[in-house]
Amino acid sequence: MKKLTLLFIAFIAILSFTACTEDDDFTFTAKPDPDGIAFMNQTANTYTLRAPNTDNLAERFVWNEVDFGVQTPVNYELQGAGKEAFSNYSVLGDVTENNLAVTVGDMLELANEAGLDNDPETDAPNSGNIYFRVRAYVGTDAANVVEQTSDILSVSVTLPESSEGIELKRELYLVGDATAAGWNNNNNNTPIFRDGENDDIYYFDGRFAGGDGVEGFKLLESLGNWQPQWGINDGIATSSAILDDDPQAFPVADDAYYSFTIDVADGTYSFESINVTDAPTYMSIGIIGDATPGAWDADTDMTQSTFNPHIWYATNFVLTDGEFKFRANDAWDNNWGNASEALSGKAGLGSSDNMPAIPGTYNIWFNDLDGRYILIPQISE
Structure with missing residues (x-):
């Protein structure tokens, strides 16, 4: 009886060893996803890239998740290139999520590879296309990697050409x-x-x-x-x-x-x-001064906002060397100025000061509630 018991235990051990061996030999076989991989986010018509905004988020690229039929995380590699042929490309990130943020700096590097710059003195263009694609893969051994790559996404970018004397600042x-x-x-x-x-x-x-x-x-x-x-x-x-x-x-x-x-x-x-019931509503507000088209003889009327009658603006307004002020109703009864040459500030009602102009083309906005103004340079692109 003891011999039979020992034989039975030995038989069970052999079966267990065989089962473990078979489990160890069992493998999953990865295969491409028939649905493929593609970008899902909607990109802008063009991305304006300025060096001071290098760290800012330019775009978050999103793509569909890929199923290779294996119980292991899928890696996604976002690639960028300056040329559509992708003979040379940069890996912008390798993640297991199906999205990745790309900064203005990332796009500027690709724009440089594409031969773009913002120097008006060079023959290089300041606008063109850069390219992106995403690669999904499983496996680490090159011989055993299974992968799929998306179609190439073309993105239009512009590098505004800087003009001497005009500083580009953050606008909101x-x-x-x-x-x-x-x-x-x-x-x-x-x-x-x-x-x-x-x-x-x-x-x-x-x-x-x-x-x-x-x-x-x-x-x-x-x-x-x-x-x-x-x-x-x-x-x-x-x-x-x-x-x-x-x-x-x-x-x-x-x-x-x-x-x-x-x-x-x-x-x-x-x-x-705030209570603005006592604030006057002006019929017109204009820009006047020897830096403006009408010099000190006539102001150039701004456009009044239909949403807020205290907001005024002028688009593509050319300032030359000289000074300017804001005034209401084509008269000097109510006028605003200060001595600052900043691109933004607060002009005082009734001030005798004039604002020195930095020659250039601007979108100019003025708020008659508090006298604040801003000049937004319009750089040719």
Whole structure:
């Protein structure tokens, strides 16, 4: 009986060993996904690339998940190239998620490889295309890697040519259903007014159309591009470049006038209702001075916002060497000026000072509630 028991135990051990051996030899065979891999995000018509914005988020590329039929994570490699042939390319990231953020700096490097630059003195173009593709793969041993690669995505970019004497600074434009532009990123969006001395602080006193069902507003750094965008996250003002995701909109409770201030350096902001019932509404406001087409003889009328009668603007306005001021109703009864040559600041009502002009072409915005103005250089592209 003892011999039979020992034989039975030995038989079970052999079966167990054989089963373990067979389990160890069992392998999964990876095979391409019949649905392939493709980009899913909608890109902008063109991306404006400026060196001061190197660290800003330009685009978040998104693609579909790939199923190779194996129980192992799939890796995704986002590649960029200056030439469509992809004979030379850069790996912008290798992730297991199906998305990856690309910065302005990443795109500038690819634009350089494409032979683009922003120097008006060279023959090189300042606009053209750069290219992206994504590779999905499993396996680490080159002989056993199974992979699929997407079609090549062509992206249009522009490097604005700098003009001597004009400094390009960060602009912030209003967008959202509480603003004049709505949720349109290129609809003559109203800029907010940068401080004349601190480039990180911005102001805006004006109407926001809040109320039930209104999401609010965000801030964009360049017209026509959703990235970078500024909003809030956990009560702090922040941008998509910082979050690696889109922030929430600033909420607006009522259709009313508010004073909005934001410091983008430390993420602080204030948003408080203001009473403007005693503020005058002007029939016209113009730009006058020897730096303007009418010199000191006649002002050039600005356009009044239909959304907010206290906001005025002039597009592609040419300033020459000289000075300028703002004045209302084609008369000197109400005029604004200061002695600063900054591209933005606060002009004083009734001030005897004139603003020195930096020659160039600008979009000029003026707020008659607080005298703030901003000159946005329009560089030929």
